[in-house]
Amino acid sequence: MLVLTNGTLIDGTGKEPIEKAVVVIEANTIKSVGPEIAYPEGSPVIDLGGRVIMPGLIDCHLHLGGFVIDDPNWQFSSRSFMPWFSSFLWDYLRHFAKRRRLAIENGVTTIRSAGDNYPDITKLRDRIELGKLTGPRIFAPGPIFTAPGGHPAGTIYRRNRYIVEHATRQVDDAEVAREEVRKLAEGGVDCIKAVYSRINLMDLAHDVPQLDLRVLEATVDEAHRHNLRTMVHAGSPEETRNAVTVGADSIEHGIGPDGDPIEFTDTLIAMMVDKGTYYVPTVAVSWALKNTYPGFLAKVKATVKKLHDSSVKIATGTDSGMPGVVIGKSIHIEMDLLVEAGLSPMEAIVTATRNAAGNLGQEHHLGTIEEGKLADIIVVSGNPLEQASKTGEIEMVIKNGEVSINRLRKGRFPQA
Ligand SMILES: [Zn+2]
Numbered sequence: 001m002l003v004l005t006n007g008t009l010i011d012g013t014g015k016e017p018i019e020k021a022v023v024v025i026e027a028n029t030i031k032s033v034g035p036e037i038a039y040p041e042g043s044p045v046i047d048l049g050g051r052v053i054m055p056g057l058i059d060c061h062l063h064l065g066g067f068v069i070d071d072p073n074w075q076f077s078s079r080s081f082m083p084w085f086s087s088f089l090w091d092y093l094r095h096f097a098k099r100r101r102l103a104i105e106n107g108v109t110t111i112r113s114a115g116d117n118y119p120d121i122t123k124l125r126d127r128i129e130l131g132k133l134t135g136p137r138i139f140a141p142g143p144i145f146t147a148p149g150g151h152p153a154g155t156i157y158r159r160n161r162y163i164v165e166h167a168t169r170q171v172d173d174a175e176v177a178r179e180e181v182r183k184l185a186e187g188g189v190d191c192i193k194a195v196y197s198r199i200n201l202m203d204l205a206h207d208v209p210q211l212d213l214r215v216l217e218a219t220v221d222e223a224h225r226h227n228l229r230t231m232v233h234a235g236s237p238e239e240t241r242n243a244v245t246v247g248a249d250s251i252e253h254g255i256g257p258d259g260d261p262i263e264f265t266d267t268l269i270a271m272m273v274d275k276g277t278y279y280v281p282t283v284a285v286s287w288a289l290k291n292t293y294p295g296f297l298a299k300v301k302a303t304v305k306k307l308h309d310s311s312v313k314i315a316t317g318t319d320s321g322m323p324g325v326v327i328g329k330s331i332h333i334e335m336d337l338l339v340e341a342g343l344s345p346m347e348a349i350v351t352a353t354r355n356a357a358g359n360l361g362q363e364h365h366l367g368t369i370e371e372g373k374l375a376d377i378i379v380v381s382g383n384p385l386e387q388a389s390k391t392g393e394i395e396m397v398i399k400n401g402e403v404s405i406n407r408l409r410k411g412r413f414p415q416a
Pocket of ligand 1: 061062063114319
C-alpha cells in the first residue's frame, strides 16, 4: 500500500482540480481518492506538498523503433548513417532501454507503437507487463496492413526485406486480410493498423498503391470481430471519409504531408461524432516539419480546433520516431500545441489521459485517477493548467502501482 497526500488532483476527467487530495494505492490499483480519505495507520505516506498529481500520460501514436533524434532536419547520409545505426543497434540489443527510459522519465506510462516488427513488439510488451523490464505499457498492432507496394512496405521500408516481412502485411484480397487479422488476434496484438493512403512519404508524391477499400473494410470488420480496435492512416478528405465509413476507430494524422487540409465536412464530422471515431492529429510532428512545409502546422491546428469544437474526441499522439520528435519529450510539446490550436490546458490534459485511454479501448482501466483504475500516476512540480507542457516537470512516476521515479525523496524539495 502507498498513500499520497496533500496533492492537487487533476484526475483526467476534466473536472476542476481538488486541493489537498489523498490517493490510496493498493497493489497496482487506485483504492480510493478524494479530499478526505481515511487510510490505515502505519501505511507508507508521501506528502506531495501541494504539487499536481495526475494520470500517467498516454501517447497513442509513436514508433518505438524509430529515431531518437532531436534535429528535425536530420537526414540519412553516408556521414549520418553509422552514428545513427550504432546507437540504434545498441538500444535494440538492450530491448530499447533508452526509449523505455525516455517514456517513463517524461511521465508517459502508456504508448501505442504504430507498427513494428512482429512478434518482437508483443514479446517486449509482455516482458514489461511481467515486470522483467521497466517501461511504458505498450499497445501494439504489430504489422501494418497496406496494399502490395503501399506505404510503408514500398516506401521507407523497401530496402529492408526483414522489416517488410515482419512489420507489414501487403494484402489485396479481403479474405486474405481477414485471415491475417485472425492470425494476429490469436498471436496477441492489441489493435490493427492500416495505411489507406496514396501518399508516398519518401518524396511526398501521390503515387503509391492504395489499399483496396473492400480490403480495408474487411480488415476493420474482422478486427472488430476479435475485439481489436483499428487505427487508420489516411491522407486525404476522401480517404478519411472512407475510413470513417468502414468503421475505423481512429483517424491518424488526417492531413496530407503536402499540406492539403482534409476537409472535414459537417456530414463527416457528424458521422465521426455518431460513431465515436477518435482523431489523433499528431500535431508534434507537424511542428517538427514546420520549416520544411510552411503553413502545414497552422492547417493541422485549424483542423484540431474545428473537430474539437464539433465534439469529435481528440486523443494525443506525437509520431515520435520521426526526426525532431522524441519519445517521451514530445508529448509535452503536443500538449502546448493543442492549447495553441484552441483547447484549454485542461482539455489538452484530457486528450492525453481519459480520451487517449478511450481511444485504446482502456477507459475502464487507464486514463483517470478514479477508484478501481490501474495506478498509473505522475506528480509534477509546475501547474499544467497554466501551461500545459508543465506536465514535463516530473517529480514522480508511478506505473502499475510501482514507483519508477521519485525525486521528492531525494531532499531536493522540502517536504511540506
Ligand atoms: Zn506514424
